[in-house]
Amino acid sequence: MAIILDGNALAKQMKKQIKAEVEQMSTQPGLAVVIVGEDAASHVYVNYKQRDCAECGIRSEGFALAADAGEDELLALIYRLNKDDNIHGILVQLPLPKGYSEQKVIEAISPKKDVDAFTLQNVGRVMVGDYTFAPCTPYGVMKLLEHYGIDPAGKHCVVVGRSNIVGKPQAMLMLHKHATVSICHSRTPNLAEITRQADILIAAVGKINLITADMVKPGAVVVDVAINRNTDDGKLYGDVDFEAVKEVASHITPVPGGVGPMTRAILMQNTLKAAKNA
Ligand code: GUN
Numbered sequence: 001m002a003i004i005l006d007g008n009a010l011a012k013q014m015k016k017q018i019k020a021e022v023e024q025m026s027t028q029p030g031l032a033v034v035i036v037g038e039d040a041a042s043h044v045y046v047n048y049k050q051r052d053c054a055e056c057g058i059r060s061e062g063f064a065l066a067a068d069a070g071e072d073e074l075l076a077l078i079y080r081l082n083k084d085d086n087i088h089g090i091l092v093q094l095p096l097p098k099g100y101s102e103q104k105v106i107e108a109i110s111p112k113k114d115v116d117a118f119t120l121q122n123v124g125r126v127m128v129g130d131y132t133f134a135p136c137t138p139y140g141v142m143k144l145l146e147h148y149g150i151d152p153a154g155k156h157c158v159v160v161g162r163s164n165i166v167g168k169p170q171a172m173l174m175l176h177k178h179a180t181v182s183i184c185h186s187r188t189p190n191l192a193e194i195t196r197q198a199d200i201l202i203a204a205v206g207k208i209n210l211i212t213a214d215m216v217k218p219g220a221v222v223v224d225v226a227i228n229r230n231t232d233d234g235k236l237y238g239d240v241d242f243e244a245v246k247e248v249a250s251h252i253t254p255v256p257g258g259v260g261p262m263t264r265a266i267l268m269q270n271t272l273k274a275a276k277n278a
Pocket of ligand 1: 091092093094095116136137165263
């Protein structure tokens with residue numbers, strides 16, 4: 001039975017530290033949380049993020065735009081927040097509804113307030129390994145592994161998924177920690193063959209039971225980034241068949257309670273950093 005990588009516990013500890021630091025500051029850090037449209041899951045995530053802010057003593061300002069508000073209205077809001085001295089971080093929850101250019105919207109965010117590290121400037125900084133803001137989910141994974149004494153150096157890390165939010169930056173952060181990195185995706189024909197070579201396997205696709213026990217090398221570290229709602233039982237699952245894989249892996253993240261809370265703890269850290277650098 002694998003050791004459970006408890007993201008809830010570590011995130012709680014990190015938020016406590018952040019709160020203590022915030023209390024010492026003369027200006028209160030402020031995070032703008034922008035959501036467009038009615039996607040139910042996105043609203044849940046945004047509520048969690050604002051609750052985390054409250055726990056850390058960070059001021060959060062929520063902005064909910066209707067799906068049909070339009071790109072110009074969203075851009076005008078971002079420009080206003082860029083200039084607002086009480087706002088240190090700006091988060092635009094993705095995905096955006098149809099009709100919005102995510103790249104254009106992200107690029108409107110001042111890189112200094114880009115606590116998601118989604119702007120091209122911050123993506124480039126992550127690529128070269130000289131960054132202020134690390135992307136929340138991949139960096140949360142790194143911190144969780146570090147906390148449990150798992151050093152990626154010299155290990156084969158297989159990332160399944162190539163999104164701009166997780167897969168690509170995760171591969172870069174692993175590379176900076178001297179892992180040998182493979183990135184697999186929907187066009188990878190021999191997925192199981194490659195995942196079985198992983199010392200550290202990171203799944204970030206969004207497909208329940210994509211990673212089965214036979215795809216995991218005995219003793220591997222398995223990190224499940226996905227949050228999928230099963231329409232049959234209404235419960236949350238990752239990409240990994242947790243019950244079977246936990247018997248094969250040395251370490252595994254649960255869903256929920258693994259990577260999710262770490263993502264939000266890093267967001268709090270990045271907001272604190274943005275306020276200190278303002
Ligand atoms: N949608 C899914 N993950 C994220 C994230 O980390 N940040 C934002 N802004 N949107 C997301």
